Amino acid sequence: MKRRSGQDPAITKNWRPATLAVRGGSARSEWGETSEALFLTSGYCYDRAEDAAARFAGDQQGMTYSRLQNPTVEMLEKRIALLEGAEACRATATGMAAMTAALLCQLSAGDHVVAGKALFGSCRWLTDTLLPKFGIETTTVEATDNDAWEAAVRPNTKVFFFETPANPTMDVADLEAICGIAKKHGIVSVVDNAFATPALQRPLEFGADVVAYSATKMMDGQGRVLAGAICGTEDFILNTLLPFHRNTGPTLSAFNAWVVLKGLETLDLRIRRQSENALKVAKFLEGRVAKVLYPGLESHPQYALAAKQMEMAGPIFSLYVGGGRKEAHGLLNGLELVDISNNIGDSRSLMTHPASTTHFGMAEEARLEVGITEDMLRLNVGLEDADDVIEDLDRALKSIGR
Numbered sequence: 001m002k003r004r005s006g007q008d009p010a011i012t013k014n015w016r017p018a019t020l021a022v023r024g025g026s027a028r029s030e031w032g033e034t035s036e037a038l039f040l041t042s043g044y045c046y047d048r049a050e051d052a053a054a055r056f057a058g059d060q061q062g063m064t065y066s067r068l069q070n071p072t073v074e075m076l077e078k079r080i081a082l083l084e085g086a087e088a089c090r091a092t093a094t095g096m097a098a099m100t101a102a103l104l105c106q107l108s109a110g111d112h113v114v115a116g117k118a119l120f121g122s123c124r125w126l127t128d129t130l131l132p133k134f135g136i137e138t139t140t141v142e143a144t145d146n147d148a149w150e151a152a153v154r155p156n157t158k159v160f161f162f163e164t165p166a167n168p169t170m171d172v173a174d175l176e177a178i179c180g181i182a183k184k185h186g187i188v189s190v191v192d193n194a195f196a197t198p199a200l201q202r203p204l205e206f207g208a209d210v211v212a213y214s215a216t217k218m219m220d221g222q223g224r225v226l227a228g229a230i231c232g233t234e235d236f237i238l239n240t241l242l243p244f245h246r247n248t249g250p251t252l253s254a255f256n257a258w259v260v261l262k263g264l265e266t267l268d269l270r271i272r273r274q275s276e277n278a279l280k281v282a283k284f285l286e287g288r289v290a291k292v293l294y295p296g297l298e299s300h301p302q303y304a305l306a307a308k309q310m311e312m313a314g315p316i317f318s319l320y321v322g323g324g325r326k327e328a329h330g331l332l333n334g335l336e337l338v339d340i341s342n343n344i345g346d347s348r349s350l351m352t353h354p355a356s357t358t359h360f361g362m363a364e365e366a367r368l369e370v371g372i373t374e375d376m377l378r379l380n381v382g383l384e385d386a387d388d389v390i391e392d393l394d395r396a397l398k399s400i401g402r
């Protein structure tokens with residue numbers, strides 16, 4: 001069985017991404033199963049007491065407890081690391097567990113963080129509310145303004161934290177420039193890559209130090225489980241993240257890891273088709289509504305940058321329907337195929353009103369500052385026929401007189 005192991009670097013080193021997504025990280029058990037095995041076990045047994053002692057002392061390879069290691073979770077971690085081109089990866093229970101661990105594992109009171117202004121709502125809560133509680137200062141900057149990153153650096157700046165494309169403003173931040181500024185000052189850059197996934201964008205290739213994921217989104221891709229992941233160098237994962245992760249326990253369940261392993265098998269296919277569909281739908285909406293924000297459209301302010309650092313623009317975009325909440329909610333209520341749902345990265349088309357849902361917890365002033373207005377809607381375009389999605393949107397737009 002070993003000969004075809006997806007964990008053997010001698011075998012995986014020449015595999016291309018689509019192959020890694022199906023086979024990377026797989027390790028067959030003694031039974032030779034085709035599909036990855038699901039190890040639902042919280043603990044492990046030892047032949048002799050001396051083996052237990054040796055394993056705890058780190059003198060013997062093997063697993064001790066599923067908060068620390070699990071064969072199914074490890075297969076997922078290896079697969080994501082291979083797709084990302086990272087030396088190592090650690091999975092977490094949710095995307096937010098990944099973001100929290102990626103930040104807290106390396107920060108102490110007295111440190112300073114610079115973060116992009118347009119962040120996922122809970123990520124903004126981390127930077128604005130949680131970190132300051134522990135004496136960690138944060139400055140938020142316009143992520144698309146490279147000079148603003150440089151200007152925000154202080155002697156105690158430890159981390160740059162941003163997402164690109166950003167949720168839900170679809171700002172595209174310049175990975176190479178921002179990670180370059182971080183490197184120059186000895187700052188660790190942490191990139192939330194949930195919108196693109198390694199299938200479309202690999203931040204490490206542009207100089208990022210740490211890449212963190214909500215695997216709940218495109219990696220599962222079918223709206224089933226929550227999961228997260230953190231990728232980086234072996235030194236960062238083993239020496240900085242693991243002490244925090246092992247002792248605080250944001251561990252991913254083996255079952256959810258198994259579901260995401262299955263999701264990754266089709267990631268490449270799904271994200272490419274959904275990106276094609278999103279472009280078609282975005283083109284239909286452009287001209288029909290006040291504004292469409294999609295990095296795949298030439299009208300997007302960072303269209304050229306997106307084309308440089310992303311293979312395709314992804315399944316998600318935002319639009320301004322014109323008017324206010326009445327029009328935005330009216331459009332949602334007029335939909336028959338597209339679901340009203342705040343999730344993204346699903347194979348179903350889903351639409352949400354960020355100001356009253358995902359970004360409701362953000363101060364109104366901060367919302368408006370990044371462009372989350374009452375007439376903004378976010379659309380995740382799924383795997384349905386794009387023409388059916390377009391017809392549904394057309395009908396809903398007509399219902400509000402557009």
Ligand SMILES: *Cc1c(COP(=O)(O)O)cnc(C)c1O
Nearest residue numbers: 094095096120167194214216227
């Ligand atoms: C969804 C999301 C998260 C949080 O992930 P969960 O799995 O819901 O905890 C973080 N960042 C971005 C960009 C997201 O879209």
